[in-house]
Amino acid sequence: MLIALFFALAAAPPVPAVSQSAVLDAPSPTVSPTFGMVIGISGDRVVATGPDPSKEGGSLGQIATFQQQPTGQWTTFTEMQSVDQVRRGAMVLQRIAFAGEQLLVTEDRRDGSNSSVVTFEVAQGPSGWRQLSRLEPPAGSPDPAFGSALATDGAIAAVSTVDMRVLGEKARTVQAAPKVFLFERMKDGWKGLGFLQRDAAKQPTFFGASLALAKNTLVIGCPQAITAAPHQSLVQGGASVVVVYRRGADGAWAIDGELTPPPHRLDYLGFGTVVATDGERIAVRQSQITAAGAEVLVYRRGTTGWVYDGELVPQVDIVRGAGWGIALALADDRIVVGDPTALAGDQIAGYVGAFARSSDGNWGESLRLKPSIAVSSSRWGVSVRADGRRVVVARPTSEREGITSGGAIVFTLPEQRDAPPVSSGAVPATDVQLAPAPAQGAAPGAK
Secondary structure, three states, X not given: OHHHHHHHHHHXXXXXXXXXXXXXXXXXXXXXXXXXXXXXXXXXXXXXXXXXXXXXXXXXXXXXXXXXXXXXXEEEOOOOEEEEEEOOOEEEEEEEEEEOOEXXXXXXXXXXXXXXXXXXXXXXOOOOEEEEEXXXXXXXXXXXXXXXOEEEOOOEEEEEOOOOOOXXXXXXXXXXXXXXXXXXXXXXXXXXXXXXXXXXXHOOOOOOOEEEEEOOEEEEEEOOOOOOOOOXXXXXXXXXXXXXXXXXXXXXXXXXXXXXXXXXXXXXXXOOOEEEEOOOEEEEEEEOOOOOOEEEEEEEEOOOOEEEXXXXXXXXXXXXXXXXXXXXXXXXXXXXXXXXXXXXXXXOOOEEEEEEEEOOOOEXXXXXXXXXXXXXXXXXXXXXXXXXXXXXXXXXXXXXXXXXXXXXXXXXXXXXXXXXXXXXXXXXXXXXXXXXOOXXXXXXXXX
């Protein structure tokens, strides 16, 4: 086995590495013990933050904002934006969605009442933001899981209601048919458009566990199961599926296709736990849930529907961990994968790499992102975002390792996208038609 591994390593073409183009540190001391874990990018603006619990309510949290100038230099807004009018007992900033000039952040309630999503808009001022409003579920239907996943393209926002909590003493709230609410940015604020909901007969217990939105294409992950905490029973719903919706010229959302795992991977209950899209391709993470295996599959829009497009497998010197694909982003026709548990020899755990179309028509590892500064061990690759050729990777705070404020690291991918032929462990693409879009108008539940 060792001899075979030696020859495999010798035969594997080296993967070029790129170092950071900028290190973005918070402008002042940070409060969240994991500040920098939550990041976003839109155009020439990057944000970094971390979750913060509230005991008394009021103004809470820190959002650090950075802007790239025409000279190429990054500058920092002097003040960090807080979330105003936070309710007592809430947790803010566990998740964000950022696109265009719109920023959405979560305010999670743990007392059974409504959670909400707080909206911000780019503005002049020392923080760079103006708080606008709160998005909430309809009156009379309290939903503490509202905001469990977020996605926005700057004009449309999608908010799901799957209870993703795996920590703490409270048991997970399981809904038979959770919803994904849609909102649209209007001149006077955000307007509710209704919701998307899968037929309850299909047992869509985790419909909305993940969301991605780009170019009028909304991707909704519906895994069969998600990770449970030690005190929680493993709940399973119907068969795993990723549902793709597309918005027509009339503004209505219709099902554009359904992605399913390959037949030989039906033991991966977590197909759809993470999704990413650029509107033409979709990257889907699938995990075993009951074991440590995880994979990233690619699908593309074909002439007659969505087709399977291959699997992302790094070169043999990387040992994928249970966190493979926990972070996914599409960047300039490349797919960026993060895995904070990946191993590479005696280096610290963690991996961020870009995959591109190789010369044989499949996806191959083309680039690795390797910072030349200290990063928090076991957290490199925990969160990745991209816009064009800019890729932002989380750099969580760690006083023990000398990272005292936390923030983000920016990488600029080269224009060259070539990748070597895929390694022997990769699953090649096959142009197999998936389930066609149903012949119907608006998607179920859309209003």
